[in-house]
Amino acid sequence: MADISIRNLVKTYPGGTEPATKNISLHVEDGEFMVLLGPSGCGKTTLLRMIAGLELPDAGAIAIGGRDMTYLPPNRRNLSMVFQSYAVFPHRRVRQNIGFGLMTRKMPKDEIAKKVAWAAELLQLTPYLDRYPAQLSGGQRQRVAVARAIVVDADVLLMDEPLSNLDALLRLNFRAELKKIVEHIGTTTVYVTHDQVEALSLGDRVAVMEAGKIAQLGHPMEVYDRPADTFVGGFIGSPPMNFLDGQVADDRIIFGEGASIPAPAAVPRGPIRIGIRAEAISIAANTPDLVPAVVDVVEPLGAATLLTVKVADQSLKVQVPPSQRVSPGETVLLHFAPDSVRLYDPQTGLGLVTSQ
Secondary structure: OOOEEEEEEEEOOOOOOOOOEEEEEEEEOOOOEEEEEOOOOOOHHHHHHHHHOOOOOOEEEEEEOOEEOOOOOHHHOOEEEEOOOOOOOOOOOHHHHHOHHHHHOOOOHHHHHHHHHHHHHHOOOHHHOOOOHHHOOHHHHHHHHHHHHHOOOOOEEEEEOOOOOOOHHHHHHHHHHHHHHHHHHOOEEEEEEOOHHHHHHHOOEEEEEEOOEEEEEEOHHHHHHOOOEHHHHHHOOOOOOEEEEEEEEOOEEEEEOOEEEEOOOOOOOEEEEEEEOHHHEEEOOOOOOOEEEEEEEEEEOOOOEEEEEEEOOEEEEEEEOOOOOOOOOOEEEEEEOHHHOEEEOOOOOEEEEOOO
């Protein structure tokens, strides 16, 4: 195992008008599970491939375990990688797939057999060791790919959207298995995904990427609860964070006639944008500082009901208990949990005040 130190990485692809990564610096601790999260084209896979040695940077440096790896080929970095497409060998049985990396390292056969048996038991593949990949389900093939990656005792484990080809139920089940496996082996892991649920549930820390840069780096709940800017807030969460434009005047944030909430101290007067999560808004009565809204859409989700409401011609998502019955067209009074209101500059999108 080893830490990863990335300093000022720049990568521009031929014909590209903008760098895929722009002076990215990041330190992954020994044994840490780091998630690179962001939309397509943000540079997360490019960053992962540079760590792997599959792409070379135009500038910057990469060190693994204190050793400069910037321009070394992949086979000299002592890392393993799990790809989105499984990349298992169709003509080899499961046991041969799992042990392939060990065979290329010319490990004795009895040691290979022990390690393959260990990985197969860990990933619940023991009954399938003599099957070919075509005889396996998608989830089983992905487990084979993970087993092949962990069996070689690499310093670093890299994963490039390994669950994206699985259906929703398989993805849910395998995500829990993967978290348990990585915690068990304790290998430094860098995991790329565009799925924010995966990022929040798996990562020790999450690096949210936008346009070749890291927009925010932090603990999953820190990133979720206190987004550094409106991009992060709008990307993280299902539904994403609500944003509502208003004006600060007379110690209040005003969204329209009869719709306002108290403004935190020291917030300058003028335009402002608030961010608030759907679950931090409730329908209330006989409570100060209620905001009138008109229900537009009602979506029953089983464990909760998601409402789309209009506040002064601006749409918000509100999550309420399924027992709370409302109808489209109904006027309701909303309570915004004060500790959950985040304030942002409407021009730059950067956070101004993170708590009351």
